[in-house]
Amino acid sequence: MARVRYGARTEAEIAAARTARAELPDIWSTGVVAVWESDPDAVAAVLPPPLEPTGRPLVRVNISTVELPGYPLGAGSFAVAAAHGGVGGWYPLVMPMTHERALTGGREVFGEPKKLGEVTVERDGPVVRASLARHGVAFVEVRGTVSGDLPVPEPRPKTDFYFKFLPAVDGSGFDAGPVLVHCVRRETVRRLERITGDVVLRESAYDPVADLPVRRLVEITIGEKTSDQRGKVVERVSAEALLPYAHQRYDDPQQVHDGLPEGSA
Template identity: 35%
Template sequence: MTALRYRMGPVATRSAGGLNNSVRSIRAIYETDPAVYAAMLPRPLTPVARPEIFVQFAHVAMHITPERTVEIGALTMGVVCDYEGQRGAYCFHMAMEGESVVTSGRERFGEPKKIATTSFEKNGNHVRATCSRHGITYCTIEGEIGAENANPRQFEEYIYCYKGLIDIQDPTKFDGDVYLTQLDWQRNYTTRADMTGTITLAESAYDPLVDIPVRRLVSMEYVEGATVTGGRLLRTVPGEWIADHWVGRFDDPANVGLEIGVAEVEAA
């Protein structure tokens, strides 16, 4: 007999449930300009009181099976928001190592993942993490770990994404429904400590995070522990609600971007 591996065999290798991960992460919240914050948030997500951006830089050991573990670095950024009273963050940027984890997250959950080169270095209490694409290191997080918190955190947090397929004829529209999805991240941190540090965003036409400036660092912490990830579909949304945000999922250095009122930005 001949095996044809373009068809699924009798033993499924892909789990329908959540993925169990071991993580070391820098987590931070920063305030950006109110006008930028408002322009970054698509419907039906609603703003919170302060224009805050969530940042997580992680070294993740993904336990695919008892015999197989995949280690990656991952940068996640989101706009802190609400959906029907549930606090979470709209994920507008995910960059990580490895084609398989990028394609699976994009197709299954609607995560805006891109393949990147990352580093995560811990030397004593000093931690430095970088993310690079196209030879440009466009995000660097660096800082000092303080005293360990006596109460490690166990909680669930929620990340909102959009899942859809660009129209085959008109790339400004979609083929079929667009879904709002919710990622459910169950955290079980065994180590947690506040950090002092900096977030540095550098110019990149491919990943213009610098357009979402760091105006004030609200919090930063270092954590270690386990995470179980999963997700669900929340609802369908009109394609026009998310269409002009979709450019962030691709490399489009010719995109000049949306003009934001100068007076609004300067007043932030």
């Protein structure tokens, strides 16, 4: 009988796949990163316990193209500053990816809030435009002009916080206790430039990042970098406390009935 490809893999095939993942070469990306101070109450409102606000209500958007073998990948992250157990880091609210393959590993293994979307990084001489879009709305756009080189930072670890969970089969709560994951990336940068420009947040029913306005722009940069990542479960969290935030992970059709933030035009 011909091999049935949906059948069980042999131990040797499983070991070979594990070895191949461990021996991946450095994968470099070109990315635009914008950081700004936002409304401290809004930043606090999106953090599920036990995450807590830091001393500064920062928001960060990262918009990158990744040099994956065989095809390019667009990868984005929109995150707020957070802390847990004395560790400072970032809590991503949405991570648009342009390919399904990029979704599954991070979403199922780490609990990353990845969704299919459009990710654009364009550079024409000194002029740069980068955006994240879903459902026909470019809900984040970063635009500006390269205004000089920046020192290349030393390799350093960065922590992202994720909640890993599965919605219950009967639609009520979770099937198992959710966990908090610390994902530590060691980032190496080979080029970094300053951008003088601005950040535009557009209203989107499915990606309501406009609720975290730009109060004071801290920096915009464009750089070439590579990183690896290691994740670990640090604690089990209260399902009851996390459930009100579970909608962050999914496109909730009821969101289309939400009103605009007070004072929006």
